[in-house]
Amino acid sequence: MGICGTCKVMKTAGEVEMEHNGGITDEDVAEGYILSCCSVPKGDVAIDY
Numbered sequence: 001m002g003i004c005g006t007c008k009v010m011k012t013a014g015e016v017e018m019e020h021n022g023g024i025t026d027e028d029v030a031e032g033y034i035l036s037c038c039s040v041p042k043g044d045v046a047i048d049y
């Protein structure tokens, strides 16, 4: 549901549509992190975890 932040991963390529509920900060998003539980890939995506 995008609340706890447990699933936070670094996205290294591609774009996602993310609808979270406060589980990630704007600063994290700016650095490239996403919450994998509530992100839908728009195409090919690469992550580090």
Ligand code: FES
Binding pocket: 001, 002, 003, 004, 005, 006, 007, 008, 023, 035, 036, 037, 038
């Ligand atoms: S924010 Fe809790 S599992 Fe993704």
